[in-house]
Amino acid sequence: MVEQVAEMDAVFQALSHAARRDMLGRLAGGERTIGELAAPFDMSLAAASKHVKVLEGAGLLDRRVRGRQHVCRLRPQPLARANEWLRFYERFWTARLDSLDAMFESARDDPQERT
DSSP states (O other): OHHHHHHHHHHHHHHTSHHHHHHHHHHTTSOEEHHHHHTTSSOOHHHHHHHHHHHHHTTSEEEEEETTEEEEEEOOHHHHHHHHHHHHHHHHHHHHHHHHHHHHHHHHHOGGGGO
């Protein structure tokens, strides 16, 4: 159980940075080198490598060395577990949004509310 909590913490911490979320999105399209992952950002290869290490530490990607290049590949399993955790709570916000929708609907149907 403690391992699962630590893994989930690492996944959400990794997802907390926009550059890392973008990197994961591009990895969904296939393998990329660290240079390719860094290209859209104004960051050094060293900074991009640090982001990759965070993603790798969270289990969100695998990295292999091909000559002088580090090639990264998405590992979606931790994202699936995080999604499963979030889906448990989805029923709560869905119920609240449904209640809000019902409130607006009844206000729209009640002519006294329009005055």
